Amino acid sequence: MGVRILTVEDDELIAASVVRGLREEGFTVEHAADGEAASLALQGGRWDLVILDWWLPGRDGLSVLRGFRQRDRDTPVLFLTARDAVSDRVRGLDGGADDYLCKPFAFDELLARVRALLRRGEGRAGTTLTAGDVEIDLATQKALRAGHPLDLTAKEYALLVFFLRHPGQVLSRTRIYEHVWDERYDGISNTLEVHVFELRRKLEAHGGRLIQTLRGRGYMFGDPPGGPGEGS
Template identity: 70%
Template sequence: MGIRILVIEDEANIADFLVRGLGEEGFNVEHLADGVAAWSALRSESWDLVLLDWWLPGLDGLSLLRKFRERDRQTPVLFLTARDNVQNRVQGLDSGADDYLCKPYDFDELLARVRALIRRRDNANGLVLSYRDVAVDVPAQRAEREGQPLDLTAKELALLTFFVRNPERVLSRTRIFEHVWGGGVDGPSKTLDVHVMELRRKLEAHGPRLIHTFRGRGYLFGTPPESEPGEGR
């Protein structure tokens, strides 16, 4: 599964900028515009990073952060707000934020902070995924097979990470789109097929086939059961 980021921001233009920009960097990004809906999502789902605005309808960002920290002290939270005086920064950090960035901000700086927070979290968790001779170092955003580095795009890496987390089972196209692209794709899209083809080619440069196609069902990462019908290339 790719890195999941929840953007909690009520200004539509800023939210759209964040969702598009982070999505282009390979992150799975979801957006909510009010504190009450955000609190429900924080309680019911798992996130790798939260980007949080201070001023929100329903429940303000500071109150939301304090409630969240009562039940989750691990998920990193980056405050994004126009409140830029020292007292506000201290208040935000003391309430549980891991970082604080004032508006307006440069996207490259935001991206650097996002990556740093994810690395810090994953380094603390020691998150290196593996299956047979394939390893994915999530903090470093690197993958290898048989000890050889794989030159993967952000989406190919997210796809491989999802496969490694779910080996030996047929994963439907819908499920893959939801977890790697952050939602469904309408119509007969070839996006997934192209990414699987490229990922398969790069993996097979260092070993036998691991990604198997099951027509009408999806893809399996690993060794398919001999009795499974409908396997194709």
């Protein structure tokens, strides 16, 4: 499984930006918009990281955090909040947060803190995706094929992560496009095809074809379901 991140944020614009940015980096991200939804999400699943706002409708973030820490002492939590007083930071860290980032913030700094917390909290074993001779470390964002590093763009990386999460599955163009680009596929754009071509080129520099084109159905990562001649 890949890294699962819960983002708790009531500001729609900030939430959309954080969720989109982290998904583009290859993480699986879910969003809760208030304290009660956050508490339910924390009770209902396993998370590798929680990004938590303080001011929330209903239960505030500090209350959510304290309740979570009664059940889970290990999952890293990053407070992302406009409360920038030293006393607030102390309360947040004492309440169980592992890190504290004030708004406004640069996404690059948020991403760096996410990576650091994942390395600290899980280590490599919990953040690695593998399929055949392809391996991705989601915490460091390093991708390898047959031990050779792959120099991927952000979209190529996100595309490869999506393929590695669904090996052997037929993935429609619409499903891939809407997940990796986080917008609806118009049925006309060749953006996906261009990125698949480049990703294939980089993968095949170190081995055989892994991304199959299934005519009229989409793509599949792995051997074609009907054997040679089925894919291309």
